[in-house]
Amino acid sequence: MLKKAYDWIDERLNVTPLWRDVADHEVPAHVNPAIKMSAFVYCFGGLTFLVITTQILSGMFLAMYYTPDITNAWYSVRYITDEVLLGNVVRGMHFWGASLVIIMMFLHMLRVFFTGAYKKPREMNWVVGVLIFFVVLGFGFTGYLLPWDQKAYWATAVGAQLAGSIPWIGPYIQTLLLGSHTVGALTLTRFFAIHVFFLPAALLVLLALHFIMIRAQHIAGPL
């Protein structure tokens, strides 16, 4: 039944080569943990992507109940945590997953650094990776504000002060970051928009570049 449906589509669109290209792509021996266990360090990049995928999914489902408004944000988060069935699990996935992305991404970066995989001809992919790093930090900074509790408020207040301490242009950056002269309603809507629209768009583009480049240049050779 499934096979017939697949064949019907494949006959018309010739989709087999699309996934065959990925499925038959050979894993070099030196990055295959099945051959040498220590090669698990090469899994960190893929694991980062896996955690990012679950972050995107859990974030989509949280957004069904969350509202970015200063009088309601905290109540909606409490509603997710205390009232919605398994809402605390979905929120927990997003909460712990956020730290896990940073950890996995950092381990991936260490692996690339210590195996020298960033060297010619892969310098540009390293640069894109660093951009992804900044985007993920942006996710962390903006997402931290969204529950609108004391921790969120004061972390953002301090973050804004840091931005404001830049010589000359600091105050302007601070105002643009907060969308106002103080951390408030405009900051929350702004951070929400950045967190769920701008950064995901930037991240998906950068990830695509990251993957296209590694596919074109192949994984760096053994040490």
Added chain:
Amino acid sequence: MSDFQQRASHDEPSGLSRRQFLTYALGGTGAFMASLVAVPFVVETLDPIRRGGANRFVNSGHKVSEFNKTLPQLVEFRAHRDDGWNSADIPSRTWVILQPDGTPLAMSPICTHLGCQVNGTLGPDGKPAPAQDGQWWFHCPCHGSKYTVYGIQSPGSPAPRPLDVHTVKVDEAGYLYLGPLQQRNSSGQVIS
């Protein structure tokens, strides 16, 4: 390839090749792990289904003895509504008449056709007055649905069913309490 397949099928009477087994095992494990992630999402999404409607009774502020069996009286009360993380007391109205057996009937003024507020027949003093045509007491301003004093719609009305009624309770002091709305069938029996 075909040589290998022949040998494999010869050695394994079950007909399950090693490759097939590994495909199933890996696919099954992967599906299990993916479902661990997906199940909370699905459950969280379906959460609204397990939430019933409002189930609270509120005091109408009137005693049953204040109502009569001839004409409905308008009662203004505040219905409690839980809405996600919001809850509010919404100003609401209901028409109350005593049925022939003396039990109160509290009718919602929302027309069952398309949701307009129906009007009762009022005299020049603003108090309920007998129906002008002797039968149809509630009139909907939108599409002309007509109802009796018990909220039963006229045969020619676009309204598909009688006015919805509140479940009611009466406390020891005789005060009327209004609960969730229920629908009635065309003979006036509560159906849900």
